[in-house]
Amino acid sequence: MADAIVAVEGLSKHFGPVLAVDDFSFTVERSQVWGLLGPNGAGKTTTLRILMGLERPSRGNVRLFDAPVTPSCPQLVRVGAMVEQAAFVPHLSGLTNLRLWWEANGARFADADLDGALAVAALGDAIHRKVRTYSQGMKQRLGFARLLLGRPELLVLDEPTNGLDPGEIREIRELIGRLTLQGATVLLSSHHLTEVEQVCSDVLVMNHGRLVASGTVSELIGAGSSVYVEVDDRERAYTVLSALPTVAGVLLQGDGLLVDLRDGRRSDLANALVGAGLRLETISANQNLEDAFLGLLDGDRVVS
């Protein structure tokens, strides 16, 4: 907790009768890369807006860099944020937009990491063109350039690849990956599960404003109920596993077996197979993050 850059505790947010965020708590420590997952309307954007001081919480505590978040609080200068789509003054050039945004709070443009930011944006001479002539992908890249101008310690990214084509999505994903390799702390909200699986080390899953699950990506994937097993004698393993009370069903698949767990752990299966004298060659979760995510939403149960 001492190294927590983001600390959210008991956060709730009402919009009239609608409860957008319900008793949500999490922390992000230095150099962690958290994914914030959830379907549309889960409360992800509201949470990030509260974190950035744009909205006030109805209840709970939100702290950034160990100081409470208030509208336009000074520690926001240490954060690079992209909340929903990047927005600019359309009748000004990309470069002028960067300069005016940077200077708006009195900072000198000479102090900004302009070279680094422009290298990220990779807009070439287009940086001198009016933003209204940019494609959505160019605007998003300029948005990344803007948030990197201040060499931020924390990146808060809300759906940064929305509206982009597959090539642009890959570019942005690789960019986030490079930033995380450089040690950036990242909180990434997305419903692109592949993006989160590839970029994030830890994941928070929200649904109906509540925390449904949290943990490392591998923990969440492993928490699913479907397990793939390979052994030296597939038929005998079928008989052994089918007899276990914690197994709901067994299917033969390829060189192995697909086991649907009712309530047990993978280690129960391993113990039973080894105990029956079988040689266990593979046992792994038979799902990716998408399966785990959808399974969590179906069950909407808390696993941590």
Next chain:
Amino acid sequence: MISLVRTEFAKALRRGRTLAIGLALVGLPSLIVFAIHARGNGRGGDNGEGLFRLAHQSGLLVPAAVLEAMSAFLLIVIAGSIAGDIIAGDAASGNLRYLLMRPVRRGRLLVAKAFVAGTLIWGCTILVTVTALVGGVLFFGAHPITVPGLAIGSLFGGFHLTVTTLLERLAIATAYVAFGYSALLALGTFFSTVTDVPAGAIGATIGVYVVSEILDGITQLGVIRYGFPTHYLAAWEPMFTQNRFPHDMLAGVAVQLAYVAVFLSAALVWFNRKDIRS
């Protein structure tokens, strides 16, 4: 604060809309000056009423006539469109959240934007006066004027206004007209914080002035009318038509200041508490 004002000026001055307003505020006064010259040039034409009738005597009085014509509606529309857009415009484009995440303090941002909008409104009014002055002097020359006395039995006799006096009063009239949009600026700023739709804020701002002008024409409303933001807008005209500084000008300043105090305060409170959801 200075840097924020500078960035807001840079954004406002490079807008195509600002250029279009500038062109309109040069073009329309020029047209009016030309019309005054063409219609009342001693060829049995119509010299018009009030300031327009006097404008033939001197190009220095033409700006007063043009201000009279433009201040009651067009300048209101322009000032309303500038004021109503200040926060809602940025909110609609999504820029507002990025400015606030910079971070820029909300109160400072609002004050800086209101200052820039106010300066633009003053600039628009001055542009009208200067354009009309240049056109007026070109067409009619820069002469002193003699205003004839009104009908027998009237309290007012004729009087003479020198070039210096005309220029001084023209400056006062321009400043009074520009200051007369302070209430509109405050109302527009407030509406601009309430909605994220610029057209809504602009419409509401201009709407209040239109309703105010309509209600101001209903004399049965009595003293209530004295509190309307448009009631004293034309209080400067007797400086030219009756050679006096009406007390109504002071009352007009007081009413404008009251609106500014109430609605700018309300805008600050509202904006500071508002959830930015755009």
